[in-house]
Amino acid sequence: MAKYLIAGNSVAAVSAIQAIRSIDADGEIVVLSPERITAYCRPLITYILAGDVEEWRLPYKRESFYQQNNVKVLYGVALEGVDTEKRVAYLSDGDTMPFEKLLLAVGGKPFIPPIENVEGPDVYTYTTVSDMNALRERLAEIKRVVVVGAGMIGMKVAEALKKCGKEVTIVELMDRILPMVLDRKGSEFAERALDKAGVSYVLGDSVVGIHRDASGRVKQVELKSGTKIDCDTVVVAVGVRPNLEPVKDSGIETNRGIIVDDTLETNVEGIYAAGDCAEAYDIILGQKRPNLVWPVAYRQGFIAGLNMAGYRRRYVGGFPINSIGFFGFQVCSAGMSAxxxxxxxxxxxxxxxxxxxxxxxxxxxxxxxxxxxxxxxxxxxxxxxxxxxxxxxxxxxxxxxxxxxxxxxxxxxxxxxxxxxxxxxxxxxxxxxxxxxxxxxxxxxxxxxxxxxxxxxxxxxxxxxxxxxxxxxx
Amino acid sequence: MSAKRTKRVLPIEENCMGCRLCEVACAIEHSEFKDPLLTFFQGKPQSFTVVEVDGAFSFSLNCRHCDEPYCVEACITGAMHKEHDGRVIVYEDLCIGCYMCVVSCPWGAVNPKEGSKKAAKCDLCPDRELPACVQACPNRALVYDTSEELIFFLPEEEEEPFIEG
Structure with a gap:
């Protein structure tokens, strides 16, 4: 019986551990880590791909952090389901684990739009270390890449691949770069940086199909406008959605994310959610919505941890805060900037x-x-x-x-x-x-x-x- | 949440006349030369404290070394760090210059480092007994102290909601 079970092992889990330990020094904490490494800095995977940053800098917290805080981490184990009546969590290794308090910090997962032939080799998403390793393994044979989506991940991947000497084309559905952050005028600044770096981009168009050769390898993508772009690799980066798989049919209320109140508690007592998977109050919109950014995840994890340990603290709200730079272009933004x-x-x-x-x-x-x-x-x-x-x-x-x-x-x-x-x-x-x-x-x-x-x-x-x-x- | 309150540089705006000596002292202290002439002619001067002016009054605003810092929350690599003594400092070898801390700090106290893609902020001058800006101030418009006595400025009705039982 774990007193505190934390599903997920990224920034929300880390801050929750810190918060719980600041109140409860002894209660058993078990962390389910779907990936076989300690919490790491997700945005760094593009920097490492580009070779700007050495790989040793990847971990956000090292093994010693978990030891010092007396936390048991189950590596390679994800949360499969929750029984809210019996208060038992079903794990991906077939085990079950009873819990007293549960924190759902299961994060988000990349959204893959309906594109013909999108399943199969040479098509990647880019959100985890295993995605990075998969892309890095094939890096030598990649020549031409199409990046679908000009959001945060898309632009950073495009920059990294360009730095590796690949030919990169970005395809974006909206009429501007970083559509969630920039308006048309701001996008012009980004476009200028892309032109200078020699990255081509197609705005206001979307990929409808991927053409593969007889052996199943990607050779071309087809756009809605009919244009065809030759390539050997496709990176799909159109966005990340809250991961709702583990709480499906469990009785935990969900909308676009897992709905939480102002103590980050779900509709089931003792079960909390924080980070990319949570749908919490947004002070700009004045209503609940998922905010899939790092600082919000940290704050939510921290407040959820305090509440789990019995110290009542209110989550006032959050809003998206972003900062991104590529090819010498730098933008900082928050809220409804577009x-x-x-x-x-x-x-x-x-x-x-x-x-x-x-x-x-x-x-x-x-x-x-x-x-x-x-x-x-x-x-x-x-x-x-x-x-x-x-x-x-x-x-x-x-x-x-x-x-x-x-x-x-x-x-x-x-x-x-x-x-x-x-x-x-x-x-x-x-x-x-x-x-x-x-x-x-x-x-x-x-x-x-x-x-x-x-x-x-x-x-x-x-x-x-x-x-x-x-x-x-x- | 820390039991011991952090000593920080507190501005007293009634005393400030906007001479900007604190900015100069900070830039010199944090340059590689520690010399006024070399700092401004050969180095890359950068001040972490900003003298804010609005009409006739002014005050010098610096890092608050918050108890729950916005910049530490936003830091994606763990380079921005709250030390045990309460100081918030940035480990430059971990910093990748994403500037999430810059956009998060409501005091505008974290800024890009001059001449390199890193974050830079007040470190309360670890080599000195008293921070350079405080020592340089001719008017005692900056004090180096804990902010405990200022707690009475808290609006009363806000006491209840976030602590219960």
């Missing part, structure tokens, strides 16, 4: 473009609150925007400087229009987006005391930050 038009005035979009320096900043505002942003090129202090999303602050009174002027250490990087220090009369007109423009009570609280903004920030019943408005004393 919103293109101001739907009947319900969104307001602020942009700042500096073509020369390759800088693009965009903020999406709805109801006077920041809902999302994307920063391309100069990503310094991009987190300031993330903080605004967390605090749900009224941004209307510094909107004019929100994307144009961000405060930097001016002694080191003199800004245009910088005013002399201590000359208060000439400084009067300066207003640069940064912590100084935030309301006095808000910045006193968060610069003086280390707290989670989303947990401490007070909201009224409509969810609007109480620190809104300009209560500046200066």
């Amino acid at each position: 919103v293109e038009d101001e739907v009947n005035g319900s969104f307001e979009i602020l942009t700042y473009v500096d073509e020369e320096k390759g800088v693009y900043r965009k903020a999406v505002i709805g109801n006077n609150r920041l809902l999302g942003f994307a920063v391309i090129g100069d990503v310094r202090r991009a987190g300031l925007y993330t903080g605004l999303i967390w605090s749900r602050m009224d941004v209307s009174y510094f909107k004019d400087k929100l994307v144009t002027d961000v405060s930097f250490p001016e002694a080191i990087y003199p800004l245009e229009g910088a005013l002399p220090a201590m000359n208060f009369s000439s400084r009067k007109s300066i207003r640069r987006f940064g912590w100084a423009v935030f309301p006095y009570s808000y910045r006193r609280l968060f610069t003086g005391y280390s707290a989670r903004i989303e947990e401490i920030c007070a909201f009224d019943e409509k969810g609007v930050c109480l620190y809104g408005g300009d209560d500046d004393q200066g």
Whole structure:
């Protein structure tokens, strides 16, 4: 009988272990690790394929972490099913394991769109170490690759394969690169980087079929528009969906992911879910949805772990945060950054473009609150925007400087229009987006005391930050 | 969650006149030369503290060394790390420069390192007794202390929801 059973062994499981151990030093923890290695850094597999990063850096936590925390890990064992009545978990090695508290951190699995002949050799997904090893084994004979999907994984795989000297073509259904993050304008910056690197891309088209030769090897893909692209390998990276297989027919409520409440508990008492498989509250949308990003998984795992160990802590919510760079292009974004038009005035979009320096900043505002942003090129202090999303602050009174002027250490990087220090009369007109423009009570609280903004920030019943408005004393 | 509170650099905005000496001191301390002239003419100066100005008032904002840091959560390699003494530091040999920490920090205190694809942030000057920015401040607008006494700023109604029994 395991007191705490954790199904899955990635970041949500790791943070849950840390959280449980911070409260309960002795309770038995059993971790089911579907892969035969310790928790590792998933995004690193593209870096390793490209040869940018040595393989020893792959593990996120090493064996010693599990030993120090007195955790039993069953390697190569996945969760197959759950009996919520008898409180027993069915494992993939045929065993059963009774549990007191269960954390479902089973993650996501790559979605494979309906493409003719997609099953068979030479077609890969790219989310795990075994995918990386499979691709690396054949790396010498690969010459031309088609990457389906221009999302995060697709772009990083394309970059890695290009660095290995392969000819790469990216096919994306939407009309832009990184469709979840960038708008048309932002995509132009990415396209420029791709052109420079010599990667070809097809936007607004999808792969409908794969042509194979007599021995079953891939020789061509066919697009919806009728274009045919010669290739010997296809990487499918159109997205990852929550993995709901283990909880099928178990009585645990699911929608797009496993539905959890604000303590990360499912509808069955004592069974929690966290990470890519969970459908938890999203503070931007104001409703539950799966957020398949690393920081959200960490936070959910941590809060779930605390609640499992009996320390009640509320999960306030999350939203997607992403940062990706390829071929010298760098974008940081969070929330609804891809919103293109101001739907009947319900969104307001602020942009700042500096073509020369390759800088693009965009903020999406709805109801006077920041809902999302994307920063391309100069990503310094991009987190300031993330903080605004967390605090749900009224941004209307510094909107004019929100994307144009961000405060930097001016002694080191003199800004245009910088005013002399201590000359208060000439400084009067300066207003640069940064912590100084935030309301006095808000910045006193968060610069003086280390707290989670989303947990401490007070909201009224409509969810609007109480620190809104300009209560500046200066 | 740590029992012992972390000492951090706290700004006192009433005392700050925006002279930016803290930025200069930080850049010098964290350059390879530790010398003002060499830092600014040959090195790649970078300050981890930012003097924020809004009209006549200003304050120097630095890493909070949070109890539950956003940047540590976001770090995909484990390079960003909370030490046992409470400092949040980045192990540069593990950092791959994905900038997830940069986009996560609401204080804007984690930034790309000048001249290399790594993250860089305040390390509370491990070689010194007092952080360079605090020592450089002529107005005592920066103090190096625990933030315990500032807890009374917490809104009262927020005490209940997250601790029960």
